[in-house]
Amino acid sequence: MKSLPRLGVGIGWRPEIDLTVERLTDVDFVEVVAENLGHGDLPESLRLLRERGVPVLPHAVSLSLGGAEPLEMARVEHLGAVASALDAPLVSDHVCFVRAGGLDAAHLMPLPRTREALDVLVANVLQAQRALPVPLALENVAALIDWPDAEMTEGQFLASLVERTDCRLLIDVANLHANAHNIGTDPAEFLATLPLERLAYVHVAGGVERDGLYHDTHAHAMPAAVLDLLGELCARVDPPGVLLERDDDYPSDEELAAELAAIRAVLT
Amino acid sequence: MSRSQLAAQQAALLRALLADGPLPAGFDSGRLRAQADALLSKRRRVIWYLRPDLAAELGDRFAPLFADYALVHPKTVQVRMREDAERFGLWLVAQGHLAPPRRSWWRPGRR
Numbered sequence: 001m002k003s004l005p006r007l008g009v010g011i012g013w014r015p016e017i018d019l020t021v022e023r024l025t026d027v028d029f030v031e032v033v034a035e036n037l038g039h040g041d042l043p044e045s046l047r048l049l050r051e052r053g054v055p056v057l058p059h060a061v062s063l064s065l066g067g068a069e070p071l072e073m074a075r076v077e078h079l080g081a082v083a084s085a086l087d088a089p090l091v092s093d094h095v096c097f098v099r100a101g102g103l104d105a106a107h108l109m110p111l112p113r114t115r116e117a118l119d120v121l122v123a124n125v126l127q128a129q130r131a132l133p134v135p136l137a138l139e140n141v142a143a144l145i146d147w148p149d150a151e152m153t154e155g156q157f158l159a160s161l162v163e164r165t166d167c168r169l170l171i172d173v174a175n176l177h178a179n180a181h182n183i184g185t186d187p188a189e190f191l192a193t194l195p196l197e198r199l200a201y202v203h204v205a206g207g208v209e210r211d212g213l214y215h216d217t218h219a220h221a222m223p224a225a226v227l228d229l230l231g232e233l234c235a236r237v238d239p240p241g242v243l244l245e246r247d248d249d250y251p252s253d254e255e256l257a258a259e260l261a262a263i264r265a266v267l268t
Numbered sequence: 269m270s271r272s273q274l275a276a277q278q279a280a281l282l283r284a285l286l287a288d289g290p291l292p293a294g295f296d297s298g299r300l301r302a303q304a305d306a307l308l309s310k311r312r313r314v315i316w317y318l319r320p321d322l323a324a325e326l327g328d329r330f331a332p333l334f335a336d337y338a339l340v341h342p343k344t345v346q347v348r349m350r351e352d353a354e355r356f357g358l359w360l361v362a363q364g365h366l367a368p369p370r371r372s373w374w375r376p377g378r379r
Contacts, residue, residue, distance in 0.1 A: 101279025148294025
């Protein structure tokens with residue numbers, strides 16, 4: 001097994017904050033949503049970051065790897081092409097489904113935690129891995145709803161996925177916080193059950209509580225509870241990287257820099 | 269349960285959340301409503317960015333009219349977000365919520 005690269009502290013590159021990401025002085029790596037890049041030229045900003053030696057990791061949102069319908073290989077091939085264009089050491093998507101029955105949720109929907117759903121996910125992941133030029137990391141999603149008749153915990157579901165596919169893990173502690181709040185996931189059991197030696201990197205993000213539910217908006221400041229969970233993860237493993245996701249209501253450069261500094265403070 | 273049964277369950281869940289389909293058994297109905305609302309606002313936010321002209325013209329009517337539109341036009345896999353935005357604009361005109369855009373006389377190929 002190839003060792004996983006050390007990534008450091010990063011931020012999600014978005015076209016709206018491209019200059020901010022270039023200006024921030026302590027960004028060790030970035031992530032780009034693979035579906036937002038075309039097949040042709042890379043955005044100037046990403047080319048510049050690559051020239052500086054900053055790793056740019058493609059992050060996919062549309063493979064629908066947990067979907068029971070056949071995998072759309074064109075989406076996997078696009079992800080692989082983006083990885084090659086960026087010379088990325090790894091790619092990622094989510095443990096979720098996006099499409100079913102001709103409808104598109106345009107969102108990462110949770111899977112039933114059953115053996116059958118796990119079998120489908122494993123088959124799709126193995127098929128995707130065969131077509132990808134670099135390792136695939138898979139991320140836990142945030143849920144507002146929970147499927148009935150779960151046969152395992154989230155941690156057990158992800159641990160089995162790793163065991164059967166040899167995929168890497170991208171652990172989103174903001175999503176873990178959301179699920180602890182919304183569907184009763186036990187963070188301690190989750191972290192204790194995962195094979196953390198397979199951790200590729202970690203996501204953190206902000207969100208908001210509304211009507212008793214925690215919404216993982218990526219449009220608000222990081223709550224202290226998310227940083228606390230990052231601390232709990234760090235007590236178990238030294239994460240190769242931690243990346244801040246912000247997708248809307250972009251704050252000032254100073255506020256983003258302060259959030260990155262807060263992440264670094266947990267890591268040291 | 270087979271792969272096709274799982275496909276049917278996933279499709280039924282999305283029909284309930286996106287297309288006012290029957291609520292699938294075993295789910296909390298309040299949570300399904302919260303999830304449906306969250307999906308609708310996420311989609312509405314994208315359209316709001318893609319068509320600032322519609323957002324400006326509609327003002328406070330944007331959100332309720334988009335909810336009406338989305339109910340009869342759930343997002344299908346064939347429709348990209350930009351097409352979704354265009355269709356919302358056409359629907360607004362067809363339903364009489366907006367006046368038709370003035371014809372661009374200088375654009376070639378349009379009569």
